[in-house]
Amino acid sequence: MKRIILDHLKRWSWLWLVIGVANGFMTGSLLDEKHNFGALTFQLVLWLGAMQLNFDLQRGVGRTVTTLPVTARQIGRAWWIVSVALPALLLAATSGIALLLHSTVATTAFPMNHFVVITTANTLFLGALFFLFVGALPGWPQSIFGWLRHILSIGILMGIIFIQPALDTPKGIALLLVAAVLTVAGWFHSEQMVLLRAGFRPGIQLGKRHPGLHKAPAGFGGLPFLWQTLIIRVGYMGIAIVVWMVVMQLTRHGSTKLSPKQIFEAAMPAFSTFGYFFMFMFLLLPMIMQLRHLRSLPISTAALSAMLVLLPTVPIFAVGMVWAGFHGAVENVFQIPSNFLTCAAMLSIGAPIFVWQGLRTGSYLLLMVLVMVSGIGPLFFQHIKIPASITALVSLGVIALSFEITRRLLKSSSQAYRPMPTNMSGWGGWR
Amino acid sequence: MNNAIEIRGLIKNYPAFKLGPLDLTVPRGAIYGLIGPNGAGKTTAIDLIFGMGKSDAGSINVLGLDHQRAEVQIKQRAAYVSPDLNFQVWGKVGKAIRFVRGFYPNWDDAYCATLMKAFGLSDTDKITTLSFGAKTKLSLLLALARRPEILILDEPTTGLDAVSKQQVFAELLKAVEDGERTVLISSHGLSDIERFADHVGMIKNGKLLLEGRTDQIVDRFRLAEFFTTNGTTIPNCNGLTILKRNENRWRALLDQNSNAQNWLQTRGAENISLTRLTLEDLFVALVKDEEAK
Numbered sequence: 034m035k036r037i038i039l040d041h042l043k044r045w046s047w048l049w050l051v052i053g054v055a056n057g058f059m060t061g062s063l064l065d066e067k068h069n070f071g072a073l074t075f076q077l078v079l080w081l082g083a084m085q086l087n088f089d090l091q092r093g094v095g096r097t098v099t100t101l102p103v104t105a106r107q108i109g110r111a112w113w114i115v116s117v118a119l120p121a122l123l124l125a126a127t128s129g130i131a132l133l134l135h136s137t138v139a140t141t142a143f144p145m146n147h148f149v150v151i152t153t154a155n156t157l158f159l160g161a162l163f164f165l166f167v168g169a170l171p172g173w174p175q176s177i178f179g180w181l182r183h184i185l186s187i188g189i190l191m192g193i194i195f196i197q198p199a200l201d202t203p204k205g206i207a208l209l210l211v212a213a214v215l216t217v218a219g220w221f222h223s224e225q226m227v228l229l230r231a232g233f234r235p236g237i238q239l240g241k242r243h244p245g246l247h248k249a250p251a252g253f254g255g256l257p258f259l260w261q262t263l264i265i266r267v268g269y270m271g272i273a274i275v276v277w278m279v280v281m282q283l284t285r286h287g288s289t290k291l292s293p294k295q296i297f298e299a300a301m302p303a304f305s306t307f308g309y310f311f312m313f314m315f316l317l318l319p320m321i322m323q324l325r326h327l328r329s330l331p332i333s334t335a336a337l338s339a340m341l342v343l344l345p346t347v348p349i350f351a352v353g354m355v356w357a358g359f360h361g362a363v364e365n366v367f368q369i370p371s372n373f374l375t376c377a378a379m380l381s382i383g384a385p386i387f388v389w390q391g392l393r394t395g396s397y398l399l400l401m402v403l404v405m406v407s408g409i410g411p412l413f414f415q416h417i418k419i420p421a422s423i424t425a426l427v428s429l430g431v432i433a434l435s436f437e438i439t440r441r442l443l444k445s446s447s448q449a450y451r452p453m454p455t456n457m458s459g460w461g462g463w464r
Numbered sequence: 465m466n467n468a469i470e471i472r473g474l475i476k477n478y479p480a481f482k483l484g485p486l487d488l489t490v491p492r493g494a495i496y497g498l499i500g501p502n503g504a505g506k507t508t509a510i511d512l513i514f515g516m517g518k519s520d521a522g523s524i525n526v527l528g529l530d531h532q533r534a535e536v537q538i539k540q541r542a543a544y545v546s547p548d549l550n551f552q553v554w555g556k557v558g559k560a561i562r563f564v565r566g567f568y569p570n571w572d573d574a575y576c577a578t579l580m581k582a583f584g585l586s587d588t589d590k591i592t593t594l595s596f597g598a599k600t601k602l603s604l605l606l607a608l609a610r611r612p613e614i615l616i617l618d619e620p621t622t623g624l625d626a627v628s629k630q631q632v633f634a635e636l637l638k639a640v641e642d643g644e645r646t647v648l649i650s651s652h653g654l655s656d657i658e659r660f661a662d663h664v665g666m667i668k669n670g671k672l673l674l675e676g677r678t679d680q681i682v683d684r685f686r687l688a689e690f691f692t693t694n695g696t697t698i699p700n701c702n703g704l705t706i707l708k709r710n711e712n713r714w715r716a717l718l719d720q721n722s723n724a725q726n727w728l729q730t731r732g733a734e735n736i737s738l739t740r741l742t743l744e745d746l747f748v749a750l751v752k753d754e755e756a757k
Contacts, residue, residue, distance in 0.1 A: 247580035248587050249573040249609075250558040254566020262559065319553035326551065328516050329544035331536045331567050447517035451507075 037098060037111035042119070045085055048398070052081055053123050055405070057131035060151065080401060081120040082159040083166040086112055088394070095230045109223025116163045117216065121156040128152060157209055160216020256332065256340065264348060267315045271352075309376070309404050312345040313383050320344060321387045325450035328443070338440035341384040346377035346432060353377075371421035371428070378428035379407045381435035388442040391449035467525075468492045468614050468646035469513065474522035476508055483508045483670040484522065490648050490663070495640060497661030497678070498650040499747060505670040506650040510618050514544055527613060540568070542614040543607035547600045547622055551591050557602060558587030561609075568610040576609035582635060596623040604632060608639050615639070617649040621656055633660055654744040658682075666747055668754045678743065685746050686738040688718040688728070696732045704728065705753040717741075717749040 042049070055077055089095075098108055128151055136143045219226075252258075320327070320341055327337060353373020382403055390396040442449075469490035476483040483505040490496040500506050512519050513526060515535050524531040526538045554560035557580075565571045580586070583601035585594075594602065600620060607615055615636075621629050633656065640647055651657055657664060658678065665675040674681060691712050692698060698714060700706055703722025708715040718724050718738065728736060741749070 247577050247585070248558075249576040249580065250562040250565070250587055251573075252562060254562045254564065256566070258563050258566055262554075262563075323550045323553050325516070325546075326549040329514050329539065329549070330564065331539035333536050334515065444515070445518045447511045450516060451511070 034103065034107040034111045034114075037103065037108060038115055038119075041086075041089075041111075041115040048080065048085065049120075049123060051398075052077055053127045056124050057127035060128040060131040077405075078120075078124065078155055078158055079162070081123070082116040083162040086116050086163075087166055088397070090230055095227065099227065104224075105227040106224040109225075109227040110220070112227070113163060113220050113223045117156070117159045117219065120159050121152070124155045125152045128155075154209065157212035157216055160219055161212040164215040164219035164222065256336075259340075260344070263316055263319060263344060267312070267348065270311070270315060271348075309380055309383075309407055310400075312349060312380050313400055316345040316348070317341065317383050317387060318392075321392060321449065324388075328447075328450060334440055334443050338384070338436050338443055341388065341439050342381045342432060342436045345380040345383060349380060350374055350377045368421045371425045374425050374428040376407075378431035378435075379403065381432045384435055385438040385442055388439050388449045391451075466492055468494070468527060469496075469648060470523075470525040471509070471513075472523050472525075474509070474512065474524060475520045476512060476517065477520050478508075481505070481508075481670060483512075486522070486667075486670070486672055488665055488672060488675065490646060492646055493644060494663045495647045495649065495661045496663040496665065497657035498648060498665050498667060499652065499654055499657055499743075500650075500667035501652055501751065504667045506667060507618055508670075509667070510544070510616055510648070510650060513616065514539065514542075541612060542616060543610055543612035544616050544618070545600075545603045545607045545620050546618040547596065547603065547620070548618070549599075549603050551599070551602060554591060556587065557585050557589045557591060557594075560591065560602065561587065561606065564606045564610070570611050572609050572611055575611070576605065579605045579608060579635065582631065597625060597628045600624060601628070601632065604635065608635065612645070614646045614648065617647065619651055620649065621651060621653055629656065636660070654742075654747055658743040664743065666750055668751050671754075673750050673754060682741065682743060682746065684720055685741055685749075686718045686720060687741050687745065687749075688714075688716045688725070688736055688738055690714050690716075690728060690733040690736040692732055692734070698728070698731055698733065700753075701727060705749060707749055707752060717746070717753065 059077065099105065129148060132144055132148055332340075350370070350373050353370050353376070356373070357369035383400065386399045386403070387396050390399065467489050469488065471486055471488040474484045474486040474488075481503070486505075486509060488498075488509070498506050498509070508517075511517050513524055513531060515531060526534075527541055529538050531538055551560040554563060561576065565573075565576075583598070583605055585598065585602060585605065589598075591599070591602075600623070604617075604620065607617075617636075620632060624632060636647065637660075639645060649657065649661065661678055663676065664678050664681060666673040676684075687707075688704075692714065693712060695712075698704075698706060698716075701724060703719035703724035704727070705717040706714065707717055714733070718728075725736065725738075
């Protein structure tokens with residue numbers, strides 16, 4: 034058990050360090066009314082714990098570790114410790130130091146209540162994520178329990194990140210209570226999780242073969258079909274998220290009616306940092322996963338680069354245009370499209386990152402930096418007025434640059450689409 | 465243009481590996497087996513043909529077209545098969561087929577349905593649930609149904625059981641029986657190549673050791689066993705590679721196109737017996753020779 038914990042810490046120490054420092058900075062800033070990083074802190078916590086373990090599990094670490102002379106219970110407990118207990122300690126320590134420094138500089142009393150609240154919330158958030166994510170098998174749920182787990186996962190994530198309930202309200206306490214139950218359940222259920230994840234073989238466990246249906250599919254294919262498939266897929270998910278947020282807003286305000294403006298404002302967080310993450314995961318990643326195949330098809334390098342850059346950027350810009358239409362009379366009619374074009378430009382940077390680094394940890398690290406910068410950056414520049422035309426021009430320049438870098442990277446190296454041995458790759462690369 | 469693929473002076477440098485200078489010629493209509501151990505540079509060479517990465521020097525011509533200038537035209541006429549291709553994002557077999565089908569005006573729906581039946585693939589099968597072998601079959605189906613002029617297969621039999629392997633080769637043979645199609649198949653499974661390929665190229669450490677018609681290559685080399693007396697030492701020479709020595713008993717790889725047999729006799733070798741080699745034996749011997757150098 035000790036070796037598994039140490040191995041995890043050795044491989045992920047760099048990320049723990051980055052998140053520890055960022056958490057300290059954000060916790061300190063939370064006390065400052067000018068910058069509210071509450072939602073961002075939870076997004077930071079996401080990268081620790083279960084999500085990190087999931088990276089390892091996707092690379093086949095689970096199967097490899099279970100062949101070692103340790104029991105499933107020991108592995109499960111080790112996973113719980115590295116995903117819940119130790120990250121919670123790290124966050125508590127960095128938050129504590131930050132608050133101590135803040136109170137020393139500001140010559141105020143140490144905000145003990147605040148410290149206890151954020152430490153408890155962080156710990157229970159990590160614990161709930163461990164139960165919900167590590168125990169969830171890839172693919173669509175196959176049982177009612179699986180569906181419940183999926184719905185709870187999304188609910189807790191959305192609830193904590195977007196709604197940011199005041200933790201002393203009945204809703205906040207209820208959320209924490211659920212998280213507490215899941216945290217404890219995670220510890221006792223960890224052995225079963227190991228057996229589930231390590232022994233999971235999709236071909237056997239999810240297989241529903243349909244022998245006899247050997248019909249060649251009809252209809253248009255090629256790149257238009259790729260666009261259609263991905264946009265529809267993301268569209269459904271986007272609508273689901275927006276509906277969820279609107280429902281939450283209605284619940285929050287206790288009203289049954291919201292104006293279109295309020296609806297769009299409720300949905301706005303989806304087009305900020307979370308939106309970036311969502312677009313990367315559901316539009317860019319599927320392209321990168323099949324990049325080797327795409328390179329063997331008759332698509333020119335330039336067309337493929339354009340696809341990679343435009344797939345996540347066009348939808349977000351289109352949403353911006355629709356929103357501008359709904360918003361109606363605003364001071365500057367170009368401001369909203371220009372803001373969305375900036376979002377699109379930020380997203381376009383993801384294409385060269387993934388083509389440069391492939392699906393390696395480096396990509397996710399750079400992605401995280403990009404998401405954090407896009408979240409924090411505007412808070413610092415909110416008082417500076419930049420004309421919409423300038424922002425739009427710069428954004429278009431960034432998109433064009435992303436395209437050119439992606440094109441060159443696609444031509445110059447096959448690093449992103451060379452086959453990678455998966456089962457042992459958790460011990461290679463950046464870690 | 466008699467050659468389907470012509471590679472001349474191809475070089476690709478990586479920090480820990482160098483491919484080339486590589487010269488490789490795949491005649492039109494041939495089934496060419498590119499054989500080499502893991503990490504020999506087979507996949508790198510194939511990647512460069514498909515423009516996956518940029519060569520540092522040299523040229524690649526496919527069907528008389530420059531692989532960089534005519535990137536799209538070449539990919540319209542050539543198909544790539546590998547177990548490493550990822551179709552998971554398409555969710556179902558039918559969707560992956562529909563996507564690829566859209567790129568090829570000559571796509572053969574009837575043949576596609578025949579292949580689906582032969583490989584036991586249904587359009588509603590979920591790709592995540594397919595076995596490793598079934599994924600390779602899907603990759604082969606997507607390549608064959610477009611009726612390509614050149615079929616490039618990178619380790620297609622890796623992870624396949626004996627029955628699946630036979631199925632794959634049977635479909636491949638059917639596809640090339642008109643003699644118009646060219647196949648380049650890379651593998652480290654030599655017995656398959658020996659049965660299937662009419663041309664072979666042997667690659668090791670990024671360099672081509674040997675290339676030619678399979679029957680001519682197998683005919684050209686022999687395993688020579690001979691004896692010496694009084695502790696005579698026989699060194700390697702042009703056309704002769706010593707494989708093993710057990711006191712006075714020797715085993716060597718002998719190139720019949722060279723003068724090595726006469727040279728052996730002049731050095732005092734006695735009772736020279738020559739045995740025909742399999743492609744696998746020959747490959748192992750050549751690799752050992754290369755390592756010794």
